[in-house]
Amino acid sequence: MRIAKIEDLHCNAGWRDFSFLKITTDDGLVGWSEFMENFGAEGLSTVIGRLGERLIGMDPRPIEKITAFLHGLTRQTPYGINQQAIAAIENALVDIKAKSLGIPVYELLGGPIRDRLRLYWSHCGTWRVSFADRIKEWTGYEPIRSLADVERAGAEVAERGFKGLKTNIMRFDLDPPAIHMPGFTGAGSPENNIDRPIVDALRAEMAAFRRGAGPGVGLHVDLNFNFRTEGYIRLVQALEEFDLVWAEIDSYDPDALATIRRSSRTPVASCESLYGRRQFRPYLEKQAVDVAIIDVAWNGILESYKIAAMCDAYEVNVAPHNFNGHIGTLMSAHLCAAIPNFRVMEIDIEDVPWKDDLVTVVPRIEQGELLIPTGIGWGAEVNEDVIRAHPPLRPVKWRQ
Numbered sequence: 001m002r003i004a005k006i007e008d009l010h011c012n013a014g015w016r017d018f019s020f021l022k023i024t025t026d027d028g029l030v031g032w033s034e035f036m037e038n039f040g041a042e043g044l045s046t047v048i049g050r051l052g053e054r055l056i057g058m059d060p061r062p063i064e065k066i067t068a069f070l071h072g073l074t075r076q077t078p079y080g081i082n083q084q085a086i087a088a089i090e091n092a093l094v095d096i097k098a099k100s101l102g103i104p105v106y107e108l109l110g111g112p113i114r115d116r117l118r119l120y121w122s123h124c125g126t127w128r129v130s131f132a133d134r135i136k137e138w139t140g141y142e143p144i145r146s147l148a149d150v151e152r153a154g155a156e157v158a159e160r161g162f163k164g165l166k167t168n169i170m171r172f173d174l175d176p177p178a179i180h181m182p183g184f185t186g187a188g189s190p191e192n193n194i195d196r197p198i199v200d201a202l203r204a205e206m207a208a209f210r211r212g213a214g215p216g217v218g219l220h221v222d223l224n225f226n227f228r229t230e231g232y233i234r235l236v237q238a239l240e241e242f243d244l245v246w247a248e249i250d251s252y253d254p255d256a257l258a259t260i261r262r263s264s265r266t267p268v269a270s271c272e273s274l275y276g277r278r279q280f281r282p283y284l285e286k287q288a289v290d291v292a293i294i295d296v297a298w299n300g301i302l303e304s305y306k307i308a309a310m311c312d313a314y315e316v317n318v319a320p321h322n323f324n325g326h327i328g329t330l331m332s333a334h335l336c337a338a339i340p341n342f343r344v345m346e347i348d349i350e351d352v353p354w355k356d357d358l359v360t361v362v363p364r365i366e367q368g369e370l371l372i373p374t375g376i377g378w379g380a381e382v383n384e385d386v387i388r389a390h391p392p393l394r395p396v397k398w399r400q
Contacts, residue, residue, distance in 0.1 A: 001100065002026045003060050006052035006089075008045040009384065010037075010392040014138035014352045015131055017392040018325040020382050021048060023092040025060060029099055032382050033091030034327035035084060035297050047085040055089070061100065063093045063302065079275040083298065090300035091331055095377040102376055105331075109305050109338035117336050117370040120164030120220060120245075122323060122346045124209075125153045129170050130179050141350050144170070145177055147208040154212025162368035164245060164344060165213060166220035170205050173197055183225030183250070194231035199238050206242045218245035220269075225250040229260060236264040245344075246291055248272075257288040269293055272321035280307050284314040291343050295321035296331045308339040317343035325351075326359045329370070330378040333363065337372040345370060357386045 005024040010017050016038045023031045037044040051070055058066065067090050074082040098105045106112050125144045128135045132143035144150060150170065157165045169180035180198060182188035202221070209219055219242060223235060229251075236247050246269040251257045261268040272293035274280055283289055292311045296304045298321075308318045318341055320332035329347055336342045347370070356362045361380040364371045373379025 001029065001059060001061065003055050003058050006049065006055065008048060009382070009387050010045075011358065011387040012352075012390045012393045013325065013355065014134075015127060018355075018358065018387075019045065020327065020387070021088045021092045022382070023052075023060065023089070023096060025096060029096055030381070031060070031092035031094070031096030031099070032327055032378065033088050033095065033297070034324050034331065035088040036324055036328075041081050041084055044081050044084055044088075047081050048088050051082075051085050052089060060093050060096045063090060063097060066090075066093060067300065067302070079279070083275045087296075087298050087300035087303070090302060091297070094301055099377040104373060104376060105301065105334040105378060106338045106372070109301075109334070112337040112372055113340060114337060114342070115372050116366075117333060117342070117345045117372065118164070119162060119345050119347050119365065119368050119370055120166055120218065121157050121160075121162045121349050122166045123348055123350065124157060124165040124167045125150060125170065126168045126179060127350050128153070129177055132176070135350075138352055139350050140353065145172075147172060147204060150205055150208040151212035154209040154214075154217065156212075158213045158217050160349075160368070161366075162349075163216065164218040164220060164368075165209065166222055166248070166346070167205070167209065168222050168224070169198065169202050169226070171198075171201050172204075173201055181224065181226060183227075192225075192227050192231065194227055194234055199234060202235065203238060203242075206239060206244075210242060219243075220245045220248060222248040223250075224248075229253075229256045232260045233263045236260060236266040236268070240265050248293070254282040254286040254288045257283065258286040261288060261290065267291065269319065275299060276303060277307055277310050280310065284311060284316060287314075289316060292316050292318045293321050294318050294335075296335050297324060297328055301331060301335055304335050305339065308335070308341060312339070312341040317341045319343045320345055322346045323348050325355055326363055326380065327378060327382060329363050330373055330380055333370055333372055334378065352390075354386060354390055358383055 004026040007022045009020045021033045070086045128144040246267040248269045267290035269291040270289045294304045322332040359380040
């Protein structure tokens with residue numbers, strides 16, 4: 001068996017694109033992975049293609065050997081887009097290897113510990129504020145323009161059986177309402193200061209979600225890269241009364257994050273933007289997080305498994321960063337099924353209607369839990385005809 005062809009495919013998904021890597025062997029076996037190019041990784045497809053050219057003719061099954069080769073090629077420019085490209089290749093090769101053996105991917109990781117995965121509804125309301133003028137056209141969901149709408153969104157989460165939701169900071173004191181996202185080039189960057197209206201807006205939002213969702217739904221809030229240490233401390237302290245599952249904070253300074261964690265009773269989740277065990281290690285050594293978030297699409301499932309094992313040694317549970325389509329969800333599900341220190345799994349629900357048509361087997365959700373896939377490889381194939389029916393568009397500008 002040899003690698004014969006490597007292709008990237010892209011599909012419109014409303015405010016973003018879904019992107020897939022297809023690796024085909026000379027005997028017709030196909031491995032799939034999903035990656036995300038629109039959010040901070042422009043040009044990723046080109047890097048995947050250039051690295052992939054070096055693999056044509058290789059046996060796809062010794063995956064660790066191949067990834068070691070690719071890391072060697074990129075030794076002087078590690079992490080970032082190079083790592084995301086290596087991860088996309090690794091994940092597709094893992095799919096091939098599992099298919100060649102006739103087993104699900106999680107069997108390569110020692111087999112499943114659990115057959116159901118607790119989910120939280122991610123970006124709850126975020127897109128309905130950011131794209132209020134087009135969200136119903138894209139997804140069928142009503143836009144969010146007020147705290148009353150937030151309350152109704154929380155009630156919908158509970159009615160559909162989910163036990164958790166995660167959202168971002170919504171500003172209804174602005175006209176029109178907007179998501180507060182300076183950390184991703186929005187208004188207020190690069191200083192990323194905090195003020196009383198931001199604190200008040202987030203507290204009002206969390207109160208509305210709690211009223212709508214009720215006491216049985218855990219609340220998560222993603223603060224992203226939007227503040228400096230001072231601002232994060234102020235917010236996690238201001239949110240203590242809501243008993244959040246976690247406040248999610250992106251930081252490249254483990255000491256600063258540890259300071260934030262010690263400052264409040266609000267649990268802290270982080271690390272989704274990190275790559276590899278070497279970047280995760282200082283956050284564990286500094287006891288900077290209550291939950292470590294691992295991106296399987298960016299790290300590769302084999303490296304993600306090793307990161308999770310290291311977190312387990314520090315008594316830290318992990319959760320996947322999963323804002324992708326269904327193949328990305330399946331990739332994360334195989335990791336979560338096999339690790340001992342699983343916390344909860346992220347999934348986006350407010351999405352385009354053709355998302356389900358893109359795969360041959362749609363991930364099955366029952367009462368807010370994902371049933372682990374049972375087919376070989378990831379447990380689903382990509383429908384290329386559906387990809388071609390929805391060609392990619394340029395990313396849509398957020399309302400900020």
